[in-house]
Amino acid sequence: MPAENIVYFGDTARLPYGSKSPATVTTFVRQIIGYLAPLQPKHVVLACNTATALSLQAIRGEFPHLSISGVIEPGARAAVEAAGSKEQPVIGVIATEATVRSRAYERAIHRRRTQARLLQRPTPLLVPMIEEGRAHDDPLVRLALQQYLLPLVQRGIDVLVLGCTHYPLLADPIARVLGSRVRVIDSAAHCAEDVARRLRTAGLPRGDTEFHGSIRCFVTDDSPRFEQLASRFMGFAVARPTHVTPEELFAQSPGINPVRRAV
Amino acid sequence: MPAENIVYFGDTARLPYGSKSPATVTTFVRQIIGYLAPLQPKHVVLACNTATALSLQAIRGEFPHLSISGVIEPGARAAVEAAGSKEQPVIGVIATEATVRSRAYERAIHRRRTQARLLQRPTPLLVPMIEEGRAHDDPLVRLALQQYLLPLVQRGIDVLVLGCTHYPLLADPIARVLGSRVRVIDSAAHCAEDVARRLRTAGLPRGDTEFHGSIRCFVTDDSPRFEQLASRFMGFAVARPTHVTPEELFAQSPGINPVRRAV
Numbered sequence: 001m002p003a004e005n006i007v008y009f010g011d012t013a014r015l016p017y018g019s020k021s022p023a024t025v026t027t028f029v030r031q032i033i034g035y036l037a038p039l040q041p042k043h044v045v046l047a048c049n050t051a052t053a054l055s056l057q058a059i060r061g062e063f064p065h066l067s068i069s070g071v072i073e074p075g076a077r078a079a080v081e082a083a084g085s086k087e088q089p090v091i092g093v094i095a096t097e098a099t100v101r102s103r104a105y106e107r108a109i110h111r112r113r114t115q116a117r118l119l120q121r122p123t124p125l126l127v128p129m130i131e132e133g134r135a136h137d138d139p140l141v142r143l144a145l146q147q148y149l150l151p152l153v154q155r156g157i158d159v160l161v162l163g164c165t166h167y168p169l170l171a172d173p174i175a176r177v178l179g180s181r182v183r184v185i186d187s188a189a190h191c192a193e194d195v196a197r198r199l200r201t202a203g204l205p206r207g208d209t210e211f212h213g214s215i216r217c218f219v220t221d222d223s224p225r226f227e228q229l230a231s232r233f234m235g236f237a238v239a240r241p242t243h244v245t246p247e248e249l250f251a252q253s254p255g256i257n258p259v260r261r262a263v
Numbered sequence: 264m265p266a267e268n269i270v271y272f273g274d275t276a277r278l279p280y281g282s283k284s285p286a287t288v289t290t291f292v293r294q295i296i297g298y299l300a301p302l303q304p305k306h307v308v309l310a311c312n313t314a315t316a317l318s319l320q321a322i323r324g325e326f327p328h329l330s331i332s333g334v335i336e337p338g339a340r341a342a343v344e345a346a347g348s349k350e351q352p353v354i355g356v357i358a359t360e361a362t363v364r365s366r367a368y369e370r371a372i373h374r375r376r377t378q379a380r381l382l383q384r385p386t387p388l389l390v391p392m393i394e395e396g397r398a399h400d401d402p403l404v405r406l407a408l409q410q411y412l413l414p415l416v417q418r419g420i421d422v423l424v425l426g427c428t429h430y431p432l433l434a435d436p437i438a439r440v441l442g443s444r445v446r447v448i449d450s451a452a453h454c455a456e457d458v459a460r461r462l463r464t465a466g467l468p469r470g471d472t473e474f475h476g477s478i479r480c481f482v483t484d485d486s487p488r489f490e491q492l493a494s495r496f497m498g499f500a501v502a503r504p505t506h507v508t509p510e511e512l513f514a515q516s517p518g519i520n521p522v523r524r525a526v
Contacts, residue, residue: 223284
């Protein structure tokens, strides 16, 4: 959707979410959506598996006037499609500790294919390895992927869901460890297709123009780290982000009770 | 100091600090000290290398009535002592990205030994490896330590400072990679000795009793993860922590302007 104008909010002061509780992650997401709501977005994506797993349901209830989706349903749908007609497909999911603990992928997959067998594995070293900028042929990357993935291969997975938006950056070395028999699902790509479909259904896509849409970034920590990582992840330089501290987020979310917790 | 009563505050909702900016870390530390100040602690330790490197100086200025120390000065002092009489000792420091970038160890060591050569190395995979509970003989731990440390050994370090309070949990495999020629400094142990000395100098140590002091824990994220890790790190079960959300921290730090930044 190159014509769309995108606002990206990265909670860099409080990341990662993947080791934290549903209540904490939901509070953080609530503050961010409350901050973005005045921009009247036509759609909001929780473009993070942990945030989706832990808070999507609560956040949808709290912002009923906003259209909000996540990354897990599109990934689960694609995994079931990739499993094809096999009666009892074995589907592996690698994700953060919090996403695994939430069982969100399990619910989303079993709703579509009750007979699927799910093997979930938290893989907490992959995000720091990716952010460290390690090469795909780094022996440490290869060894970590072997340790995490070979037990899943040995137990016969047909499909592996990359259940964290960082993981597609390791798609090549992951495919090498898995071999050609296992289908790999990039939940980020399927999420983008899901958003495009939602916009079309609602008659909301921005008409084709010769001009590309804009990307505006907000971050909660003002550090050169974001621009470095964003440029590496996106493949092009990203404009300097706007800095909003967690305290400003909190102060500018009127009507949101700080002490009550949703989950 | 087994007789002392200890209050431990773990900012589990916003950790890790090691990849974040001085302004953000200083804001978080300020909120925590503001929250603890009414307990009238006889001493406060920033028991985290990143928090010490990025915020100790500012925080001391903002809380002049509190006695506050960190972990870096004790570690730097011990490193210089361990280097002995060598004219140009080579001192290695492994730490978080933020601690390395701050050059806090460099300043603290050069103040004592202007001729020392410093080799600093961010080692961002070690904390997640330790928190994942990997065994000391795990091939991934060994390979990561070889990648991080052998270049320092080859450049002739005499001393290695473990510049993050997690790293002493890997002291054995670190010593195996370094060999017997390199002295290893555990900044956590030297920090405890430094606090004991400060209390004695101020005439404040709690008299010997037959009873052990208490440990009371506060955390910002209410998750079973803290108790699991704390028990593993401490070697005994830790009482259930009190949960204080980041929003409560912020709301209960009156007079602290959320938007101004100290650094």
